[in-house]
Amino acid sequence: MKKVLVVLAPGFEEVEALAPVDILRRAGAQVTLAGTISGAIKGRNGISVLPDTTMDKAGSDYDMIVLPGGAAGTENLKKDAIVKTVVEAMAGRGKFITAICAAPTVLSAIGVSRGRLVTSHPSVREDLHGERISDERVVVDGNFITSQGPGTAMEFGFCLVENLFGKEKVLEVNKGVLARL
Numbered sequence: 001m002k003k004v005l006v007v008l009a010p011g012f013e014e015v016e017a018l019a020p021v022d023i024l025r026r027a028g029a030q031v032t033l034a035g036t037i038s039g040a041i042k043g044r045n046g047i048s049v050l051p052d053t054t055m056d057k058a059g060s061d062y063d064m065i066v067l068p069g070g071a072a073g074t075e076n077l078k079k080d081a082i083v084k085t086v087v088e089a090m091a092g093r094g095k096f097i098t099a100i101c102a103a104p105t106v107l108s109a110i111g112v113s114r115g116r117l118v119t120s121h122p123s124v125r126e127d128l129h130g131e132r133i134s135d136e137r138v139v140v141d142g143n144f145i146t147s148q149g150p151g152t153a154m155e156f157g158f159c160l161v162e163n164l165f166g167k168e169k170v171l172e173v174n175k176g177v178l179a180r181l
Contacts, residue, residue, distance in 0.1 A: 001028065001029070001030050001066070001096060002028070002030065002063045002164045003029070003030045003031075003032070003062045003063050003064075003163065004029045004030070004031045004032070004064045004065075004066060004160075004164075005031075005032050005034055005058055005060075005062065005064070005065045005067040005086070006020070006021055006023055006031060006032070006033050006034070006065075006068070006124070007034055007035075007036065007042075007055065007065065007066070007067055007068075007077065007083055007086075007091075008033055008035045008041045008051050008073075009020075009035070009036040009041070009051065009073045009074075009077045009080065009083075009178075010036070010071075010072060010073065010076050011043065011044050011070050011071065011072025011073040011074075011075070012041065012043045012044065012046055012068045012069075012073035012078060012143045013045075013068050013069045013070035013072075013100075013101055013149075013150055014043040014044065014045055014046050014047045014049070014071060015045065015150040015153045016034055016068040016069050016070070016100045016101055016103075016142050016147075016149070016153050017033075017034065017043070017049070018049070018052060018068055019066035019153035019154050019156075020068075020100075020122055020157035020160055020167065021033065021066075021154060021155070021157075021159070022154055023154065023157030023161055023165075023173060023177070024157060024160060024161060025026040025163055026125060026173045026176070027082040027164070027169050027170075027172075027173050028043050028165070028174060028175070029064075029118070029161075029164060029165075031118070032051060032053060032058060032062070032143035033049065033051040033052045033053075034051055034052065034053050034054060034055045034057075034058035035053075035054050035055065035159065036054070036055050036076055036077070036080045036082070036083065037054070038157070039055050040067055043055065043071065043073070043148055044070040044071070045071065049081075050065040055080065055082040056082055056117035057145050058086070058150065059086075060086045060089040060139070062095065062096075063095055063096060063164060064095060064096035064098060064142045064163075064164060065086065065087060065090050065096070065097060065098065066085050066096065066098050066099075066100075066160070067083075067087075067094070067099040067103035067107070067137065068098070068103060069090065069099070069100050069101025069102035069103040069121065069149065070102065070103070071102055071180050073102075073103075073105060073113070074101075074105060074124075075104050077103065077106045077150065078105070078106050078109050080168065083106070084110050086113060086114060087106075087107065087110050087112060091112040091143075093145065094143055096132075096143050096144075096145060096160070096163060096164070097112060097113075098144070098145040098146065098147075098156075098160060099120075099145075099146050099147075099158050099175070100146065100147040100148070100149065100152070100153065101120065101121045101124075101148065101149040101150065102120065102121055102123075102124045102127075103120075103170075104118050104119070104120040104123060104124075104128060104131070104146045105117060105120065105128060107146075108127065108128045108129050108130070109132060110119075111124065111129075113128075113131050113144060114129075114131065114171035115130060115132070116131050116132065116142070116144050117131070117132045117133075117134055117139055117140045117141040118131045118132070118135055118139055118141065118146040118147050119133070119134045119135065119137070119138070119139040119148050120133075120146060120148065121148055121149045122148075137152045137155055138152060138155050138156050138159045140163065145159055145160060145163060147159070154177075155179075156180050157168035157172075158170050158173070158174070158179065161173060
């Protein structure tokens with residue numbers, strides 16, 4: 001079974017976190033939501049989500065990590081030493097490193113995405129240092145997957161599924177979802 005870690009920090013963008021979680025779980029991934037703090041975490045739009053665990057207990061034994069954006073959520077991810085350690089460990093093992101909206105700037109700040117082709121929300125592109133920038137909605141560069149924002153969250157989720165399970169699983173999951181692929 002494929003294991004995915006989704007990190008929630010206060011101010012996370014709810015659609016960018018939960019749409020991919022939904023699609024990944026429909027595909028059969030074991031998805032763990034881990035908070036940078038304990039208890040329910042309030043997202044950008046005031047929706048509170050109770051993670052399965054906290055980052056200090058989650059570890060790094062996953063096939064993929066997903067970093068949702070949201071301006072405040074992204075800044076909180078950047079400040080979290082455990083997030084940095086886990087991302088570095090997973091990148092070092094060649095696991096999937098994924099981020100959406102403003103969160104690719106977290107990867108840039110850590111230094112794991114230098115030289116990679118990435119996309120992000122246009123408003124944060126000046127915070128990317130050393131990456132090659134794409135205007136595509138979802139970008140795959142090896143084990144790095146990035147996306148632009150809330151409006152691309154479903155596409156991002158399906159891209160994550162395709163990279164973990166293959167195109168056939170995407171088509172199978174979409175029979176119930178009916179997204180435009």
